[in-house]
Amino acid sequence: MTALEQPGILTPSQAREVFRTGEVPETTSGWCRGHVQANLLAVPRDLAFDALLFALRNPGPCPLLEVTDPGDPHAHEIATADLRTDLPAYRVYEHGRLVAEVTDATEYWRDDLVALLTGCSFTFETALATAGVPLRHIEQGRNVPMYVTSWQCRPAGRLAGPLVVSMRPVPATLVATAIEVTAGHPLAHGAPVHTGDPAGLGIASLDRPDFGDAVEFEDGDVPMFWACGVTPQAVVMASEAPFVITHSPGRMLITDRSDENLAQ
Incomplete structure (x- = not known):
């Protein structure tokens, strides 16, 4: 192996x-x-x-x-x-x-x-799994989907641009658990920035991530979005x-x- x-x-x-x-x-x-x-x-x-x-x-x-x-x-x-x-x-x-x-x-x-x-x-995925929260991208052998949002970061000098988020489908019954677990990892992005309708982040379709792979939802799953470390790459592109x-x-x-x- x-x-x-x-x-x-x-x-x-x-x-x-x-x-x-x-x-x-x-x-x-x-x-x-x-x-x-x-x-x-x-x-x-x-x-x-x-x-x-x-x-x-x-x-x-x-x-x-x-x-x-x-x-x-x-x-x-x-x-x-x-x-x-x-x-x-x-x-x-x-x-x-x-x-x-x-x-x-x-x-x-x-x-x-x-x-x-x-x-x-x-980093916080081990804690999520231990708490019983499924990780669909791992189950499906895919990279986590990441999306460029309509939310803008605070600029600094020559750098300015949009927030990127990662998305994980989570059963509705475990949304509160996922929030609590990830809030305990502030140096790994912490709690989600948004849960539910992707339009709230300016995301047109979850089937077309800007980075990573689209993942399939199970019945009862809700999309949860975390701030993502690919944000600087979107900022680098926007700032040239x-x-x-x-x-x-x-x-x-x-x-x-x-x-x-x-x-x-």
Whole structure:
């Protein structure tokens, strides 16, 4: 049985070794159960203050976990990891346009980059499952669906743009449970920003996510929406930022921190 067939039992260091070999899962949701996952946003030093200010002004989609020194491509606080190689896949943006999606970002990494690592909703999925809340995207072997909304984030300097949300169908009888569980994980986006009618977020159709995969609902399911760490990518595109490296949506840095440690 390969690592991709039993990813939940891997340690974070084992998972990162898998990713360094170039093996790319559809999503890291369900990987290394009980460990924190993180989004990546690497920007040139001259944009780093704006990026940091944006995260501080928008803690829902961008809960900060670690910020690297300029030119240092390694995480130190939340993982012993090389940010150029230890994620499954990366996206490279130039002037707001996606120009490459790669499994190794070494070729694109610059000496002036500052990396912001922010919390991810995959982190609270173990707690949801433990509380009996089904995770339809995992059941169906799909990436979580993500949508660009009509809600605007608070701008910061040269960065401005829309909120992105992830969506999980939850049985109506478990909506309150899902809210309570995720509210206890503020560094993983916390409680949902919206529940119910997607039109309230300006989403025209749940069948056409902007990132990730559409998922099927079971009878009695209600759509629940959480602020998403892909928000900076939508902001980068809207702001036409000159150069940025991010994670590929749904393919995260798996850290050495435990979910319980992060929640505390």
